[in-house]
Amino acid sequence: MIYQSPPACLQIGSWRFDPSSGELEDGVRRVRLEPRSAAVLAHLAASPDEMISREQLIAAVWADTVVGEDALARAIFKLRRALGDDSKAAAYIETIPKRGYRLIAPVGAVESAPRKQAEITRKAPHAVTLVLLAAGIIAGVLTYWQLNPESPKASQPAESAPLIARAQDFYHRYSRADNEAAIELYERILTREPDKPDALAGLSNALVQRVIRWPELADGEHAQFRSLGAALANGHLTQPRFARVLERAELLARHALSLEPDNPLLHRSLGLVLGAQARLDEAIAEYRAAIALDPDAWGAMINLAEMLGLQGNGTDSLAMFVSAYEAMTRRYETDKQHIEPWYTELAVLIGDRLQLAGRSSESESWYRRALQHAPLNPAATAALAELLAGGGREAEAQQLCAELLTRVGAQTPCPRRSEAEAAD
Structure with missing residues (x-):
């Protein structure tokens, strides 16, 4: 395959973006972006002033790789650093909490030669042309870097x-x-x-x-x-x-x-x-x-909940565990590999904390939520059976345990037993 001429450049705010090299230039500074960061910028520039979801960006830029949202977060961070942008007072890339990102700087087409400047306008009269140009740049960025692996940088x-x-x-x-x-x-x-x-x-x-x-x-x-x-x-x-x-x-x-x-x-x-x-x-x-x-940093939320618990703040600790579970739910499809091992376990933990607080009906709801996601999960089944047995619903508890034993052969005690009961 022979690489043809690079796609045309874009003027983004005060920066001129050259996809053939992944470089940003503002007349004083020149910054070379990493390939994925360059592709993210091009994709955002294809729809200026529009929110692009995290899922869309990951699908467009990491189509050949399974990644979590942390990869996108790193690319956005590096872009902001290169552009001199501040996430708290954004002039280029705006974060839409829990949803995605939006390029808010003015965008326009510019010829490859640096001596010619294009008029920059937030709402270009040839909007369709600009979108097509930016779409070509997205492909050009990825193609260029894939076909030029010898570039040392x-x-x-x-x-x-x-x-x-x-x-x-x-x-x-x-x-x-x-x-x-x-x-x-x-x-x-x-x-x-x-x-x-x-x-x-x-x-x-x-x-x-x-x-x-x-x-x-x-x-x-x-x-x-x-x-x-x-x-x-x-x-x-x-x-x-x-x-x-x-x-x-x-x-x-x-x-x-x-x-x-x-x-x-x-x-x-x-x-x-x-x-x-x-x-x-x-x-x-x-x-x-x-x-x-x-705001969806579920791992930090789990760690924070543990810290609050160690300080004796059980109420805030429980609330933070719930927030972590909600964040995991929002990000499940895009970060399934990291979330799945903890998703059911966290629901059971929340159920346990609610049970200790005497909130049995809420506890039952969380155990059932865990089983809705992971049917016959031994820990969730045993926890729910214990709760049911303690509430006088022995027949339901025995049915749960019998099905678990028949279908899974689980070694987890069902219902769960305390250490004292297990020793008897």
Whole structure:
């Protein structure tokens, strides 16, 4: 395949955008965008002043790759940084909370030669022509970068992107072996690109998980803790060798945040470290910062709920867990890979918290919601059966448990039993 001449350029606000190189130029500065960021900009420019949903942008720009909305958030962040834009007082890219983005700067066509300037108008008289031009640029941006892999500036992100994706995949499996694989991959990336924010934060996260979930204790035995609260209660995180790991993780997270201060994922990474260091107020501040930047940051919401619970604020903790579940629901289709492992579990947890608060009818509703999503889920079935049995609905409880045993052969006690009951 032979690459033809690049598509025409666009004037976006004070910037001239050249899709053949992915460059922005304003007469003083010249900035080269990464391929995906350039494609996002071109897609937004195809419909100036119109909201483009997150789903539409992901489908258009990452058509050949399965990604979550964090990939789009990073591309938008990098675009804003290149344009000199501020998300809190946007002049170029406006965030439409929970929906998508809109290009609000004036857009117009401009000839490739920099000496000729086109008249810029927010509502161009040849709107159809502009839309077709921008649509051609979207294709041109992706085609150009795909057909010119020898470009040294374009190849560096392409080299690290697969490794980062692989490291993130290992990290999200939450096993000791997979976490160690993620650490190895992140270290490998940072050897080549020491200022890569994704890798800095990823390594920080994995190091924190190493000392929280799978610490090697003094006797050489590896313990395992399922939550930060359990790890803090055990007391090992304050031991010097674990504290040193957390100090390194904090440095990594702060360095990443200094490079991309408006990235919600990086605020969450720093919050994770601070929580492990028992600096709960500081951790809460970082999680709230992440949520302010991304109102659907469900991971930060779950972490914040845990922090509030550790501070004894059960009411706000429960409300935040519910907010996290609602955010997960909104983002489920675009981030299914990361949400699915926690979706049913969170519904059961919310049901448990409501049951402890004496709100049985609401608790039952959450257990049934979990089973609506994941029929015959052992934990949700056992929890619902326990609630029904405790409310005098023994026949319903027995029917649930019998079906679970017959169809799944689950080993989960059904109904759930307390430790004292299990010992009898």
